[in-house]
Amino acid sequence: MWGRILLCPAIGVRVLSRRHLFTMQLKTKDFQSLFTDGLNGIAGLFEKNQFELRIAGGAVRDLLSGKRPEDVDFATTATPEEMKKMFQAAGIRMINNKGETHGTITARLHNENFEVTTLRVDVQTDGRHADVEFTTDWQVDAERRDLTINSMFLGLDGTLYDYFSGYKDLQNRKVRFVGSASLRIQEDYLRILRYFRFYGRVASEPGEHDPETLEAIRDNARGLASISGERIWVELKKMMTGNHAAHLVELIYELELAQYMGLPPEGNVEEMKRVWHCAQSLSPKPMTFLSALLRSMDDVDKLDLRLRISKEEKTLGLFLVKHRRDLVKGQDDDNRLRPYTDLIIDSREVDIQNKICELLKYQGEEKLLAEMTSWSIPRFPVSGHDLRKMGITSGKEIGTTLQGLRDTWKKSRYQMDKEELLSTLN
Incomplete structure (x- = not known):
């Protein structure tokens, strides 16, 4: 009927x-x-x-x-x-x-x-x-x-x-629009990203899309420009915690959607695919995965401008882009965690240990991630009060001395106590 x-x-x-x-x-x-x-x-x-x-x-x-x-x-x-x-x-x-x-x-x-x-x-x-x-x-x-x-x-x-x-x-395990894909998309352009999100939930394999559906998505790509960044970000985050996320992000670029979504036009898709392969079993945060697309800290600012990501997400993105290369090589097996622990000790960043854990996920360092998760941040045992009791009263001298003692403490792998450190000043 x-x-x-x-x-x-x-x-x-x-x-x-x-x-x-x-x-x-x-x-x-x-x-x-x-x-x-x-x-x-x-x-x-x-x-x-x-x-x-x-x-x-x-x-x-x-x-x-x-x-x-x-x-x-x-x-x-x-x-x-x-x-x-x-x-x-x-x-x-x-x-x-x-x-x-x-x-x-x-x-x-x-x-x-x-x-x-x-x-x-x-x-x-x-x-x-x-x-x-x-x-x-x-x-x-x-x-x-x-x-x-x-x-x-x-x-x-x-x-x-x-x-x-x-x-x-x-x-x-098929994902199809009700009736005409173009019509459903034109009713709400966010449905493009909902299609990707549910594909990641339902489809057993990447790349099994109906060609007509992909063509409808490509034809209506410009409509995403009218969708608020907050709504786009909600869907992106859900998509990136599902299956086939690397394939779907690559598809976003192939269908020329990225420019309307706040993603960098020249996003590093190959790096993104590498990170996904290494990190997917480690449950990275969506921002950790997305950071692989970003080539510079300026890309993080542009992403925030369009998607209105949270302050926590933005600082994580900036941290990953800054440190993803400089803590990887140059340590023997017994000291591979040391650059990461040193960064925690030296840093004044909020939630630094969790950021380091996301960095290790980004790098695919499963063993180091397990070590970092169980590592407790040691407390530097010397204070300015201790130095004043020894007769050091200049603020500048106290600062310089504390930094020197901190370096000595780090070299000891945080094992030296207050008495041992202060004895090095005599």
């Missing part, structure tokens, strides 16, 4: 949808574990008022993948006003209803939050935001979602509702 023809005014594209509903029953332990007192209370309320309530989006994908979802979102045929009246009548508290204009009401019951969104259709989009209308048609809501694996619903009786072969794609 053919569905209705929809018009998206901002894009001017007509979408002819065909109903092809696939259903099955899901009765896993992860699914059953969701039914807390809070959910049972919410579900009973919707049933009593004759509104449908289903689990939506990513939680369905996770359950079908054998995972217990961390967050569960719900969709319903009830409008926001109907939900508010229903919750108020039942004495259920509602919180943070900033999403009400897009149909989302958050209810709190038994110390749990339940985010419930009215079925909707995007009637007008500008590539970043959408004006919506509410509907009671589950397929119409599924049509506006980005990827087939994110467009499924799960009834509270365990019935899967799949209109666009999302379950089959999940089984085959």
